[in-house]
Amino acid sequence: MSTASVSSVDWIPLESPRTPRPRPANALRALLDRHRAPLETRLADECQRLGDCLDGLSEVLGRAVGTQGRGGGRWRPLLTLTAAEACGARAGQAMDAAVAVELTHTASLVLDDLPCMDDATTRRGLPATHRLVGSAGAILVSVGLLSRAVELLGSHPECGGALSADWGRTVGLAGMAGGQAVDVAARRPLSPRDRRLHRAKSAALPAFAMVAGARVAGAADRVCTGLEAFGRGVGWAHQLLDDAADLEEDRRLGRATSDRDPCAHSQRIMRQAHRRLDAIPKLDRNGRVALSALAEHVIEQAAPEPAPGEAPGRSL
Numbered sequence: 001m002s003t004a005s006v007s008s009v010d011w012i013p014l015e016s017p018r019t020p021r022p023r024p025a026n027a028l029r030a031l032l033d034r035h036r037a038p039l040e041t042r043l044a045d046e047c048q049r050l051g052d053c054l055d056g057l058s059e060v061l062g063r064a065v066g067t068q069g070r071g072g073g074r075w076r077p078l079l080t081l082t083a084a085e086a087c088g089a090r091a092g093q094a095m096d097a098a099v100a101v102e103l104t105h106t107a108s109l110v111l112d113d114l115p116c117m118d119d120a121t122t123r124r125g126l127p128a129t130h131r132l133v134g135s136a137g138a139i140l141v142s143v144g145l146l147s148r149a150v151e152l153l154g155s156h157p158e159c160g161g162a163l164s165a166d167w168g169r170t171v172g173l174a175g176m177a178g179g180q181a182v183d184v185a186a187r188r189p190l191s192p193r194d195r196r197l198h199r200a201k202s203a204a205l206p207a208f209a210m211v212a213g214a215r216v217a218g219a220a221d222r223v224c225t226g227l228e229a230f231g232r233g234v235g236w237a238h239q240l241l242d243d244a245a246d247l248e249e250d251r252r253l254g255r256a257t258s259d260r261d262p263c264a265h266s267q268r269i270m271r272q273a274h275r276r277l278d279a280i281p282k283l284d285r286n287g288r289v290a291l292s293a294l295a296e297h298v299i300e301q302a303a304p305e306p307a308p309g310e311a312p313g314r315s316l
Contacts, residue, residue, distance in 0.1 A: 024293035031290045035081045035091060039074060042099055043067055050148055057141075060132055064141060065106045070124040075298045076209045077102045079234070082294055083213030083227055086287025096156065097163065097212040100149035104167070105205060107145040108176055110138050117184065146171065159215045166211055175204040199236055206235030219282075226280035233273030234295045240266035241302040263303070270299055 044067040051058025062068055077098035084094035113120040113128040114135055120128050130138035153163040169175055179201025182194050190198060210231030214224045244262035277283075277292060 024289060024296065027286065027290040028293040028297050031078065031082055031085075031294060035078055036074065038092075038095070039077055039081070039098060039102075040067065040071070042095055043071070043102060046099055046103070046148065050144060060129065060137075060141060061145075063126060063132070064110055064123075064129050064145075065102070066124060070126060072124065073298065073301060074102060075294065076105055076206055078294060079206060079209040079231060079291070080213040082287065082290050083210045083231075084217045085213075086227075086283045086291055087214050087217030087219040087223060088284060089213075089217035094213045094216045096152045097216055098209075100152040100167070101205065101209045101212060103145045103149040103152075104171065107142040107149070108180075108205070110142040110145070112180070114138060117180070153212070156216065158218070162215055163212055166208055166215070170204045170208040175200045179204070199239075202239035202242075203232040203235035206238075207232035223280055223282060226276060230273050230277045230280070230291070230295075233269050233276065234298060237266040237269040237273065237299055238302050240269065241299065241304065244304050266299065270295070 043065055044062065047061040047065055047067050048058050051061050066072060080098040080101050081091040081094050084097075085091050109123060110129045112118050113123055114130050116135070121131055122128055128138075129141055132138075133141065150164055150167055153167050154160040156163055171177060173181070174197070178197045179199065182190065182198040183201060207228045208231070210227040211224050214227050219227075240262040244266070273295065274292060277288065277295075280288075283291075
């Protein structure tokens, strides 16, 4: 597996009875300092390499992935790198998997923005990919990103087959694609089966991100299962807060037709996710704290702005 440009993240957590338990804020700052810059460098390298086959493609890919800034929080690949460390590996060993996670996420956004899907004209303040290269071009960009993702995963010498199989289930009709299909069909109310599948649109990739880091580290099946459940909870809680932001906007415009509280539901999901994380055996102590801190940061960043007169912030 290539580990180019990732020497600064080759870090092994130290375990000692005398090592103080890290504070969550310090753990978050440390993992961002270690991982963010090498991840961005590697993503930029991937876009340049993939784009060499066609004139102008590198710029299109760079815009889609956000390599010139506006790349989003990158929290899904950060979950992969942090999970690998928590399972005893060096983060550099999981960089290919982390890049694959972000390329998969980007491909899903390119498809989501298409006129036949969400019909979005912008993404992160810039023209959506289909506005630059047309719908056909955007679909091909997405296919190219997905193919590179599975190529990276399948190239792992020890667990490439397992990673590729996990990825196929994540992206396929029982995962992200099926969840998007439920969204496009827009039948309400949803049946319990459809509701579970719809949830996979947002929760399947964070779950895979966690499993990928664990597999690269050679973690036991029980650990992989526990981290998968934690990642799924974080993904679902994040989506609920995105729903809450849309609901808050509808309420301000007088269009809300429901008294549901996605924020409260998100809090419940996160409490459950943290309990699952605490129950996973044989995780590095520092890594466990780092995963918890990263998850809290993700949820905090996704929380909708309070309405005028409301107290800012939400307790999770």
